[in-house]
Amino acid sequence: MTSGIEFAHVPVMVDEIVAAFVGVPAGFVLDATLGGGGHSEALLGADDQRSILGVDRDAAALAAAGERLARFGDRFRASHRRFDDIDGAMAETSVDELSGALFDLGVSSHQFDAVERGFSYRASAPLDMRMDARDAVSARDLVNESDESELVRILRDYADERFATRIARAIVAARPIDDTTRLADVVAAAIPAPARRRGGHPAKRTFQALRIAVNGELDVLPVALDHAIGRTVKGGRIAVLSYHSGEDRIVKERFRFHSTGGCQCPSHLPCGCGAERTVKLVRVPSKPSAAEMERNPRSTSARLRVAEVI
Ligand SMILES: C[S@@+](CC[C@H](N)C(=O)[O-])C[C@H]1O[C@@H](n2cnc3c(N)ncnc32)[C@H](O)[C@@H]1O
Numbered sequence: 469m470t471s472g473i474e475f476a477h478v479p480v481m482v483d484e485i486v487a488a489f490v491g492v493p494a495g496f497v498l499d500a501t502l503g504g505g506g507h508s509e510a511l512l513g514a515d516d517q518r519s520i521l522g523v524d525r526d527a528a529a530l531a532a533a534g535e536r537l538a539r540f541g542d543r544f545r546a547s548h549r550r551f552d553d554i555d556g557a558m559a560e561t562s563v564d565e566l567s568g569a570l571f572d573l574g575v576s577s578h579q580f581d582a583v584e585r586g587f588s589y590r591a592s593a594p595l596d597m598r599m600d601a602r603d604a605v606s607a608r609d610l611v612n613e614s615d616e617s618e619l620v621r622i623l624r625d626y627a628d629e630r631f632a633t634r635i636a637r638a639i640v641a642a643r644p645i646d647d648t649t650r651l652a653d654v655v656a657a658a659i660p661a662p663a664r665r666r667g668g669h670p671a672k673r674t675f676q677a678l679r680i681a682v683n684g685e686l687d688v689l690p691v692a693l694d695h696a697i698g699r700t701v702k703g704g705r706i707a708v709l710s711y712h713s714g715e716d717r718i719v720k721e722r723f724r725f726h727s728t729g730g731c732q733c734p735s736h737l738p739c740g741c742g743a744e745r746t747v748k749l750v751r752v753p754s755k756p757s758a759a760e761m762e763r764n765p766r767s768t769s770a771r772l773r774v775a776e777v778i
Pocket residue numbers: 477478479480500501502503504505506507508523524525526529549550551552572573574575576577599685688
């Protein structure tokens with residue numbers, strides 16, 4: 469480390485990710501969620517025919533990864549943007565085609581640990597949660613300006629929160645709420661005492677849901693997967709690590725769509741609709757090993773899916 473940029477994030481299922489890209493055509497793999505560059509470093513180190521186009525919407529991640537990967541020279545190029553703008557990233561870095569893409573969804577440990585960014589319920593900070601500081605809407609805006617039914621929808625859709633109605637009502641009654649610990653206290657008080665004592669911090673799901681809403685995380689994912697598949701050469705692979713059911717459902721659905729071409733012909737008959745399949749699903753370990761889960765509890769909820777362009 470030369471500039472003192474600290475970026476603490478342990479990459480998940482690194483060996484499985486490196487294995488997923490063995491044998492894919494030489495060239496650029498898009499690391500759509502560069503973070504601290506842990507996965508990219510492993511991919512670049514494993515194969516000298518491999519280059520990486522790293523994308524992240526978080527300027528701090530790009531700075532840290534740029535430093536970590538500088539020794540790979542022109543084999544590493546980076547672009548600061550959202551991962552659904554793959555064409556923009558390729559044009560900016562003069563990359564014509566992809567050998568594959570990696571999506572390691574969600575937040576990095578660094579984002580949680582940077583208290584002032586407001587992702588964590590564990591320390592007091594302004595309610596922010598924007599991955600990209602250029603974005604207009606923060607968690608503070610959502611918490612203080614959404615009506616109750618919209619808060620219920622966010623809590624249900626993005627975190628399967630059982631107590632969504634109670635929490636939304638409590639938030640509306642307690643406004644204005646500007647601070648992470650104040651929000652965590654309001655949420656904890658809204659949850660019935662027996663439930664509060666089970667299943668981790670009572671505000672964990674609310675913070676997850678707000679973060680996903682603030683950053684539009686699920687809205688951009690299907691588009692990004694479609695574009696990544698469309699820009700990847702034959703034999704290239706798309707690997708996705710997701711961390712909750714809402715993300716995994718989208719990945720499963722888009723991979724199924726591309727692996728069937730949208731064909732709905734009865735399975736006992738030959739396809740007569742002319743659907744074109746663009747990927748095949750690749751069998752890989754879908755979960756981290758028990759040893760990895762033990763070593764890195766953040767990996768426990770990870771699910772890996774891989775598809776190959778045909
Ligand atoms: C789990 S971390 C990735 C960690 C990385 N694989 C590593 O080894 O350090 C997810 C990263 O993706 C970024 N990210 C999340 N959604 C994004 C999006 N829609 N567009 C671009 N970057 C995004 C976050 O800012 C974060 O840095």
